[in-house]
Amino acid sequence: MKKINRSNILENFHQAKWDEPVVFELSQPGERGILVPEVDKNIKEMFDINDLLPDNLKRKTPLELPEMSQSRVLRHFMRLSQETLGADVNIEIGQGTCTVKYSPKINEMFARNENMTELHPLQDDETVQGILEIMYKLDYYMREISGMEQFTFQPSGGSQAIMAMASLVESYFNDKGEERDEIITTIYSHPSDAAAPALKGYKIIYIQPDENGYPDYEAFKSAVSEKTAAFFIANPEDTGVYNTRVKEFTELVHEKGGLCCYDQANANGLLGVTRAKDAGFDMCFFNLHKTFSTPHGCGGPATGATGVTKELIKYLPKPIIDKKEDGTYYLDYDFSDSKYSVGKIRSFNGVAQVALKAYAWVMSLGAEGLYEVSKVAVLNNNYMFKKMMDNKWIDAPYIKGKQRIEQVRYTIEKYTEETGVTTGDIQRRMMDFGLHYWASHHPYYVPEPITLEPTETPSRADIDQYIDTLLYVMNEGFENPEKVKTAPHSSVCHQLIEDVLDDSENWILSWKIYKKQNNL
Amino acid sequence: MEKRGFKNHPYIPNSDLKIQNEMLKEIGLSSLEELHELIPEELIFKGKMDIPDAYKSEFELKKHIEKIMKRNENCNDNLNFLGAGCWQHYVPAICDEIVNRGEFLTAYGGESYNDFGRFQVFFEYQSLVAELVNMEVVNVPTMDWPQAAATSIRMAYRMTNRKKVLISEVISEEKFEIIRNYCSPHIEIVKVKFDEKSGLIDLNDLKNNIDENVAAFYFENPTYLGHLETQTDEISKIVHDNKSELIVGVDPSSLGILESPTEYGADIICGDLQPLGVHMNYGGGQAGFMATRNEEKYVMEFPSRLFGMAPTVKEGEYGFGDVAYDRTSFGHHREHGKEYVGTQTALWGIAAGVYLTIMGPKGMKELGEKIIYNSNFAKAELNKIEGVNTSLMNNMSFKEIVVTYENTDMTVKEINKKLRKHNIFGGKDLTNEFPMLGKSAMFSFTEVHSEENIIELKNALNKVLNESGEA
Known part of the structure; x- marks a missing residue:
């Protein structure tokens, strides 16, 4: 077989997408997920449950929790887990300030x-x-x-x-x-x-x-x-x-x-x-x-x-x-x-x-290992910082030419002015390649911000892949800005229509509200 | 110069010297020591941290940790009757399976697209707890029950613009301390007395203390001491006639058989999720919840994130996002947002969601029944021991019962120490917390206890109290 040339940019990535119903829709009355130990026979004979519960506190309102057998419960929540981009399955550089690093399994x-x-x-x-x-x-x-x-x-x-x-x-x-x-x-x-x-x-x-x-x-x-x-x-x-x-x-x-x-x-x-x-x-x-x-x-x-x-x-x-x-x-x-x-x-x-x-x-790690953690976290960040700053559309305000510690808040303001593509657009497009990307806390004091923090746990190749993907996406912003603006395309769902989220007449904070609004 | 650090550490890919040197070269440096150039020389730590050398292999680390942790005696190998806010329930295997999924365990602040499953699972958690308490709005989990109660109180304070809050004195001391600190310096807290004969709230004392400055009354049902508060309609009327908010704390494991406080007029409900599929973890399993009606005046007072459903640009697709995000201190208002928001106990919300799904309505009913049968059986059986009184208060009990020791010179601590020789963890000492109850302890009974376990406790307690020469 001939060598297959593949890119380190995950152009074929698609996140798991199960189109999973909301759990209440999966209910099938009569099914049981788990059984509770029965009340011991002697104890049951000693009391009448009606004497143990005051009339006015006894539940009369039906409890409409889902009724599901065990494997169906497992499948539902397993699918939701697969639709979540945890640190275990991606290169965690994009959640700056959060220090999302490898969490060793032995400790779990x-x-x-x-x-x-x-x-x-x-x-x-x-x-x-x-x-x-x-x-x-x-x-x-x-x-x-x-x-x-x-x-x-x-x-x-x-x-x-x-x-x-x-x-x-x-x-x-x-x-x-x-x-x-x-x-x-x-x-x-x-x-x-x-x-x-x-x-x-x-x-x-x-x-x-x-x-x-x-x-x-x-x-x-x-x-x-x-x-x-x-x-x-x-x-x-x-x-x-x-x-x-x-x-x-x-x-x-x-x-x-x-x-x-x-x-x-x-x-x-x-x-x-x-x-x-x-x-x-x-x-x-x-x-x-x-x-x-x-x-x-x-x-x-x-x-x-x-x-x-x-x-x-x-x-x-x-x-x-x-x-x-x-x-x-x-x-x-x-x-x-x-x-x-x-x-x-x-x-x-x-x-x-x-x-x-x-x-x-x-x-x-010991004392020396802790020191290594910090030195490498700072090395990774400054390595990334230099490579990022080599791109003319990326800048970082303050102390030009000096090192940063473990993270950097960048700006792509000039890029946005040129292309109309915002940091929010880039964020959504990065998801199509399986990567997180975080802008900043609010309000944005640095315009069109990106905050990246590589920590000590990605490899050099991981950092390179992140930067290559980001530059690839930014380049798309010149060539096909609509593709970036309408992202995500390969994430779990498409762009939200967000109006309802801030509208007290229409927000859906629970299945109960959804059912009520739609007479279900 | 001595080379510092720990090279080729398995958790640190770029601790390899060759790669490190190449990366350093790339940024124009020749050693790791040249990093941190912004830190002034006087602040550079030149000493040596007194931290032991690393256990370099995973195998050695495992031996080390296991050796230490084996010094614990756990509640599986012993018969445990401690409760008081953290309870031993059975945790279904599926709850563990899901919360230990790497995707959930290691997720954090991704967006609603790539962390879609996290958003949906929290929407479902909110919906499931909303069903349990028959409310419409539930927040993502907060720290613990005391935190949920404290925030509920602050919500009422902001909504009513009143500065006094009444709290039933049947409350755990540490919960009261947490609330007191969290509400300081804005809110004055006054305790309302309870009737020592019935365990019920003293309605006269409630009436005497309630006035136009009172934002809310907070009580728990079942109470901290396990009693069922039956004067709920009267309490609700007194509170609402005063235009105050009624906040009720509740143990969710009781709600398969008990009516939710919503039905007797609660405006805000709070409690702990730990009974719903979370291990005790030496107290690390606590997680608070709050619930209200879907009214803007309540929703806009929640400090924490709330997840909601939304359509997407694609027909037929569910989406989920943050509702009224700008309420929070993560929004544009920062310190003018509601209290503050940050990492709390999200993973336990997932556990609770899975738990309520797997239990279903029948499971929750059977759970409640098993607990109430067990606690009342224990109350009757332990009362038969000479020198033990479990009917100091004559109200009905759920999960917790108060056991009063009469005619013994031993302290509760000494009694518990002797019980340990029978591999039993006796009830929580109430001697200092509720001195009016005399020499008392609070024993907790859940679905993990069998008739045999309760009889074992009775026999052991009888030996400890009544057989001289008992070690």
């Missing part, structure tokens, strides 16, 4: 063991020494990575970690008896860095970037005052630009008595390279489902491991995990007698199985 096996899944959170500490040891040690490693003095794993996502940090700030100033109502952040930090402190009653002050993309120092200087409770920032920000003067920022806040809170949801470029404490931060958090490889699970379960300096430990939510002199681990509810403690952020002890996976990931 640890989490699926009954020594993890079948633990009740209120079991006596003596019976959960294994998971407590894991969490205790992971806390210690987080301290080593950040320079902080104590971590809590209660916050179960990045945004909840930001809310937890805002709560710690609130506790701190309540304790000091100071009324401070302002929190400063930047436009390129995550929207939750503004939204979560706002929930806690703080007024949000934004610092705009200067011409280099750094938060404007002069503007910052005039914003910081005795009213400043805290400074919430990501560094690098979404642009991948690292604020070289960060220490001057934190010092300024400290001079005025405020606290500095570091959004390290994505710390993928910084492990073993630089530490939160050394830059003057009082607290920080790591998303274990980002930097520490635990899978995103469509959006959780997750963990925003939150660490603080010694001074702030007493405000942490309870309990923390500690070790006794005899070597046993325990949940410590008595580490603080401060009446200003945050109390509790999330039920029980956070998402322990995520901590287990993150621990296993750290142990598969």
Whole structure:
């Protein structure tokens, strides 16, 4: 057979498309998916169910759940899974800022063991020494990575970690008896860095970037005052630009008595390279489902491991995990007698199985491996950055000619002006080649943005394939712009007619509403 | 200079030195140390992190982790009666199969085209829970029940522009703490008393506390202590006469046999999805849900994403997308959106969707019946033990029962420690949480328990309490 020449651009790709009905349409009355253990005979004879249930609470409304046999349930949801482009089946570069990296399968096996899944959170500490040891040690490693003095794993996502940090700030100033109502952040930090402190009653002050993309120092200087409770920032920000003067920022806040809170949801470029404490931060958090490889699970379960300096430990939510002199681990509810403690952020002890996976990931790398992760993540990004910038239609604002950390926010503004093809169009067309592509949080401060983050887990060939595909699609925008504008063509469905989604008279938020609107 | 890093690591393709050098050359550098040029020298970490050397092979890593995790004693090898918000239910194999599908497990923020299955499965999850609670709108899962309750309360606060919220005092202490923190500093929370004889809400105390500043009343049914609150119509009337919102927390595993709070006037329903196909995971299985009617004033107050159906340009094709996205802090309004949005517990929504599908209406009914039979059987049997009283409160119970120890010098903790020698995890200690109940513990019974298990518990408890010399 002769060699078959094939391109690294997946022109023949088509995503699985099953045209699957909504699950209610699959119901066939009488079918059973699973049987429940029967009530024991003696017990049933002892009681009349009608005596156990008050009349006014007994269900009379028919429960119209689907009735489906087991294989049909499995088939339906398997098909929906196939219609989802998880990281396991694609080159994850296109979800910038999300740090979607390879999640090792062995770590999933640890989490699926009954020594993890079948633990009740209120079991006596003596019976959960294994998971407590894991969490205790992971806390210690987080301290080593950040320079902080104590971590809590209660916050179960990045945004909840930001809310937890805002709560710690609130506790701190309540304790000091100071009324401070302002929190400063930047436009390129995550929207939750503004939204979560706002929930806690703080007024949000934004610092705009200067011409280099750094938060404007002069503007910052005039914003910081005795009213400043805290400074919430990501560094690098979404642009991948690292604020070289960060220490001057934190010092300024400290001079005025405020606290500095570091959004390290994505710390993928910084492990073993630089530490939160050394830059003057009082607290920080790591998303274990980002930097520490635990899978995103469509959006959780997750963990925003939150660490603080010694001074702030007493405000942490309870309990923390500690070790006794005899070597046993325990949940410590008595580490603080401060009446200003945050109390509790999330039920029980956070998402322990995520901590287990993150621990296993750290142990598969060691200190040197963590350093390798960050160096390669930054290498991959700068390799990609250079290749992207070699194209005249792609640009990236700020610090020309300088390196970025782990991600870059590009712009194709000039390209859009030339072709009329927008970043949204390119996004949909990239799907036809099996690739994600993310523009930016809202509003778009960088016009026609693309945010890409290769992490350490794609190969050089993967990165090349992503860039080649993107350039191929951009070229299509010149030659056949309609094809790009009407994309996707090989994804699961065609372009949505979106009007109904914002129309309260017509939106369909459940099958019940759909049936009602259509008299089904 | 010593070469740093971990070369040829299986998770890091470009940790191969040859490739690394080629890539470095491409960007005009000669070593990895030349990266991170923007970080000032004074901030470069020059120490060595005290983190052990890697377990280099997957095999060694597996041995290491398994050795540690074997130090746990799990609820399959022991007889567990702990509940209190996290319950041991049977998780159908298909739930595990689906949530462990790599496509779902590793998906995140793709669009509704290439993450189509994720969008449809959440629409279905919303629809299935909506059916269970007989509401029309359900959000994607939030952190846990306390978070769902806290957000429900904040929704009511925004809708009514009133700053006080009443909460039944039959609530878990930690749930109250989470709500308190989340609602601070805007909302004043006042607890409404319950009747210690019946376990029911003290309607007089509710009436005395409700006024024009009250945004909402929150109570749970079944309650935290397992009682069924029967004065639902009276409560609903008191709350609605005051133009306040009625928020009811509910255990979804009860809804095959119990009427949804919608039927007695709940405006917002919340609860935990963990009973619906999610393993306990030492508390990592919690996931909150909220449900309302399809009224704009409610829908526009949800902070989290809501998935809706939409047509596509192709006739006969279903599409799914974000409903009223600009409500959220991901929209253009950022901190002026509703609360904040971010990663929560999406995967458990998929588990709950699969669970409700596989159970169907009959399965949910049988589940509820098995639980209510078991809990009442246990209540009757344990009451026969000398020194044990399970009828301190005379109301009907679902899943949880309060066991009061009389005439013993042992603490609940000591009793539980002795029960462990019988491979039993005894009930949650209520001594500090509900001091008015005396020396009490809360035992939980679900469909995983058999008559034999309950008798085993009874015999063990009897030995622990009444046989001297019992270790």
